[in-house]
Amino acid sequence: MRKLIGVEFFKLCKRWMPYVLLLALLxxxxxPIVLDYTDYQNRYQSAIDKYPELEDVIKEVEVGHGGNSGIxxxxxxxxxxxxxxxxxxEEWEKEHLVxxxxxxxxxxxxxxxxxxxxxxxxxLGMFLAAFLTASVIGAEYGWGTLRQTLAKGTSRSNYxxxxxxxxxxxxxxxxxxxxxxxxxxxxxxxxxxxxxxxWSGFAGHFFxxxxxxxxxxxxxxxxxxxxxxxxxSSAAGLAVVVVWLIxxxxxxxxxxxxTGWLAEVPNYLIGTNTNELLSLNSFNPPDDIKPWxxxxxxxxxxxxxxxxxxxxxxxxxDLTA
Amino acid sequence: MQDExxxxxxxxxxxxxxxxxxxxxxxxxxxxxQRGSIFGFLGPNGSGKTTTIGMLLGLIRPTSGSxxxxxxxxxxxxxxxxxxxxxxxxxxxxxxxLSGRDNLEVFSxxxxxxxxxxxxxxxxTVGLRNRAKSKTRTYSLGMRQRLSIAIALLxxxxxxxxxxxxxxxxxxxxxxxxxxxxxxxxxxxxxxLSSHLLHEVEQVCNYVAVLNKGRVIAQxxxxxxxxxxxxxxxxxxxMDAAVALLIDAEWIKTIETEEDERLxxxxxxxxxxxxxxxxxxxxxxxxxxxxxAEDSLEDFFLEAIEGKEAWAGNA
Numbered sequence: 001m002r003k004l005i006g007v008e009f010f011k012l013c014k015r016w017m018p019y020v021l022l023l024a025l026l027x028x029x030x031x032p033i034v035l036d037y038t039d040y041q042n043r044y045q046s047a048i049d050k051y052p053e054l055e056d057v058i059k060e061v062e063v064g065h066g067g068n069s070g071i072x073x074x075x076x077x078x079x080x081x082x083x084x085x086x087x088x089x090e091e092w093e094k095e096h097l098v099x100x101x102x103x104x105x106x107x108x109x110x111x112x113x114x115x116x117x118x119x120x121x122x123x124l125g126m127f128l129a130a131f132l133t134a135s136v137i138g139a140e141y142g143w144g145t146l147r148q149t150l151a152k153g154t155s156r157s158n159y160x161x162x163x164x165x166x167x168x169x170x171x172x173x174x175x176x177x178x179x180x181x182x183x184x185x186x187x188x189x190x191x192x193x194x195x196x197x198x199w200s201g202f203a204g205h206f207f208x209x210x211x212x213x214x215x216x217x218x219x220x221x222x223x224x225x226x227x228x229x230x231x232x233s234s235a236a237g238l239a240v241v242v243v244w245l246i247x248x249x250x251x252x253x254x255x256x257x258x259t260g261w262l263a264e265v266p267n268y269l270i271g272t273n274t275n276e277l278l279s280l281n282s283f284n285p286p287d288d289i290k291p292w293x294x295x296x297x298x299x300x301x302x303x304x305x306x307x308x309x310x311x312x313x314x315x316x317x318d319l320t321a
Numbered sequence: 322m323q324d325e326x327x328x329x330x331x332x333x334x335x336x337x338x339x340x341x342x343x344x345x346x347x348x349x350x351x352x353x354x355q356r357g358s359i360f361g362f363l364g365p366n367g368s369g370k371t372t373t374i375g376m377l378l379g380l381i382r383p384t385s386g387s388x389x390x391x392x393x394x395x396x397x398x399x400x401x402x403x404x405x406x407x408x409x410x411x412x413x414x415x416x417x418x419l420s421g422r423d424n425l426e427v428f429s430x431x432x433x434x435x436x437x438x439x440x441x442x443x444x445x446t447v448g449l450r451n452r453a454k455s456k457t458r459t460y461s462l463g464m465r466q467r468l469s470i471a472i473a474l475l476x477x478x479x480x481x482x483x484x485x486x487x488x489x490x491x492x493x494x495x496x497x498x499x500x501x502x503x504x505x506x507x508x509x510x511x512x513x514l515s516s517h518l519l520h521e522v523e524q525v526c527n528y529v530a531v532l533n534k535g536r537v538i539a540q541x542x543x544x545x546x547x548x549x550x551x552x553x554x555x556x557x558x559x560m561d562a563a564v565a566l567l568i569d570a571e572w573i574k575t576i577e578t579e580e581d582e583r584l585x586x587x588x589x590x591x592x593x594x595x596x597x598x599x600x601x602x603x604x605x606x607x608x609x610x611x612x613x614a615e616d617s618l619e620d621f622f623l624e625a626i627e628g629k630e631a632w633a634g635n636a
Contacts (some may be wrong), residue, residue: 007430014419144414148472151378151410152432153403318337319380321371321411 004158008136008166017135021128022174028124029117029178033108033185036116040104040193047097054094058101059195110197111205113186114179118209118281121178122216126274129217130224130241133167137225138234147319160314164225164307171217179210212277212292219270219299222306229310232317245271273298326392327480327511328354328377333386335372335535346372348535350386354513354528356479359506361526361543362515363622369535370515371411374484377513378408391479404433406480407473411488413465417458421449421468424457428472435475443471447501463494470501481505482513487521499525519622531625539625546621553587553594554614558607560585566604567597586614 012018048055107116140146150156190197220241228237248271255265266272273295280292333350336343347369354360364370375381377388379399388395390402415424422440429435444450447467457465466486473481483502487495495518502525506512516522522529523543530540539546551574557563560583567573567587575588587597594613601608 003430007427010423010430011416011419011427014416014423016418143416144410144412145416147375147378147380147410148408148414148428149431150380151403151408152428152476153400153406154431155400316382318375318382320337320375 001158001162004154004162005166005169008162009170012136012166012170018132018170018174021132022177025121025125025128025174025178026181029120029182030185032116032120033113033182033189036104036107037189037192040101040108043097043101043104044193047101051090051094051097054098057098105193108186108189108192109194110183110186110190111199111202113190114183114202114205114209115281117179117182117186118213119278120182121175122213122274122278122281125175125213125217126220129171130220131238132171133221133224134228134237134241135234136167137163137228138232138237141228141232141319142234144321147321150319156315157311160229160311164221167221167225168218171221172214175210175213175217209281212281212296215296215299216274216277219274219302219306222303222310223270226306226310226313229314229317248272268298270299270302325356326353327356327390328352328360328513329389329392330373330377331387331389333373333376333388334384335369335376335381336384345535347376347383350532350535350537352530352537352540354480354511356511357506357509358528359502359512359514359526361522361529362513362532363517363519363522363529364515364532365517368517368532370517370532371484372535373532374408374410374482374513374515377482378406379403404476405478406482407476407478408482409466409469409473409484409486411484413462413469415457415460415465415468418456420454420456421460421464421471422453424468425472425475429475432476434477436477439475439477443474446474447471448497462489463491466490466494466498470498478510480511480513482515484515485517486514487516487518495521531622533625539621551588551591552614553589553597554610554612555585555587555597555601555608556583556610557585557601558583558609562604563601563606566600566606570596570600573597583609 044058047058106112140149146159149159187197223244224237224241227240228234231237231240248269252266252269252272255262257263267290276289276295277292277299279289330350330352333347334345335347336345338344350369350373352360352362362370362373372381376383377390377395379395390399391405393402395402416427419427422444425440425443426437429437429440441450444453447470449464449467449471452460452464457468460468466488470483470486473483486502487498490498499521502512502514506525506527512526514522514526526543528541529543529546530537532538545551555563560578560580563585564576564578567576567585570589572593573587573589575586577586578584579586589597591613594611598608598611
């Protein structure tokens with residue numbers, strides 16, 4: 001099995017496609033950081049241009065309290081340094097600017113910036129995971145190399161298992177690379193806008209979101225694997241995944257407004273549960289979501305069904321020329 | 322040739338499609354391939370050759386019937402048996418983004434008994450050493466076929482299954498591949514050669530099964546099928562008298578005539594051919610011409626698939 005996984009990696013590493021997908025994921029993860037930083041710098045510059053006395057306040061402002069609701073802005077009027085002569089309007093504007101900058105800072109300072117990274121990755125990552133999986137599995141049918149390999153005495157179960165493991169490891173590796181690059185990028189922004197990162201609560205902003213992200217990607221990977229095997233094609237496999245996503249959106253739209261058991265259906269769809277997990281990765285998770293383990297359970301059930309079905313069909317299908 | 326069947330099928334049948342609308346691709350196929358033989362699997366396109374090979378290699382599930390490889394029922398576990406075989410599949414499937422050498426590397430790693438150190442050797446054998454680093458998408462069809470054979474040779478298999486190995490090759494490529502197959506046969510490997518090219522099978526194989534519409538319509542040693550060395554073609558002055566004279570000889574198996582040409586075709590053991598001449602001359606019949614008559618496989622094949630040939634004996 002280790003040898004087969006090695007072969008799959010060898011093949012994967014020799015293709016340009018995984019690198020392009022990784023670059024796309026890196027771009028989609030780093031772009032918001034760059035944009036946020038640029039936005040922060042613009043706001044900061046215009047704020048201190050207008051109110052130079054705010055410079056120290058902004059530097060010292062606390063972040064990480066979950067957006068507006070928890071932001072604490074210290075403009076201590078009793079402090080002689082801050083006892084500037086302001087009108088109520090100016091007061092309000094200053095506080096508003098500081099709040100805005102505080103919010104903007106939150107996406108740039110670690111560990112809170114990890115929330116932004118883990119919100120970016122699954123959005124595009126699920127398509128990329130599906131694309132990678134459908135492409136790696138489906139192409140073997142198209143090229144005929146699947147027949148060549150199996151004709152050499154590789155068992156079908158071992159072959160598919162090795163392929164899925166190799167894809168899984170590639171996806172995990174890719175996500176870790178993106179997270180690492182994102183971490184480095186936000187470490188730099190943390191230094192630039194906050195003078196450093198906060199270590200407290202880092203694990204909570206890293207491990208749980210990473211787990212949720214990988215679970216979301218795993219569902220789409222399993223779905224793509226199943227359809228690529230069933231339809232024996234990369235394009236068809238990926239197309240069905242996209243159609244599935246669209247269909248779920250429509251179903252959620254229709255059934256969300258219905259009553260009785262129909263209204264319950266969306267709760268068991270992939271999209272609903274990935275969205276719920278995804279919302280836990282965001283800065284401000286909503287309060288009205290079901291417990292994370294329910295969504296995880298449903299998604300794990302989907303993964304099991306897709307992988308089992310893929311194995312079943314793969315073992316039984318005729319591989320004609 | 323040792324008397325051991327390394328491939329045996331029994332009532333092998335494959336239907337594609339649903340129960341109502343299906344295509345019978347292979348129908349009750351019974352073949353036996355002896356160790357060390359070069360077995361020709363001959364049939365027109367669409368006759369079921371590739372489907373049969375697919376079933377032998379575990380790529381296609383038979384609808385009914387059974388197969389044995391090396392005397393073991395494939396239902397007991399095909400992968401270990403396949404590791405003792407190699408196949409050159411139709412259209413030579415490769416990873417187009419990998420070089421020839423990388424393709425060999427990939428396939429050698431999936432074959433437990435393949436020797437990676439033989440990559441250079443097999444590349445040299447098939448004449449691809451100079452293009453080993455080129456991506457296979459740049460290969461010509463002939464190069465792809467040769468690379469396919471190189472992969473088959475990596476593991477030093479006991480059986481080599483070749484599905485249309487000369488398909489699309491130019492005449493020199495066909496000769497090269499045919500020579501290579503002959504060499505492999507001489508090394509004692511069992512060759513299962515599927516082809517629709519009659520002369521290829523006739524030249525290379527010593528045993529042949531003819532397949533048409535999924536059924537074996539004839540099989541046996543090539544020599545026997547073509548009556549090689551057993552038919553004597555004689556042109557005589559009086560055909561009826563010649564037949565009357567020869568018909569009583571017990572050692573003569575068959576006599577056929579062709580009146581327009583005053584030809585008789587006598588089937589007998591080769592050592593009896595001089596006796597036929599002697600009988601005719603002593604009987605006062607003038608022998609105008611005498612030569613060994615050999616059907617070409619093409620003649621046989623066309624007769625067989627048109628249903629004119631009733632022979633379907635086993636060796």
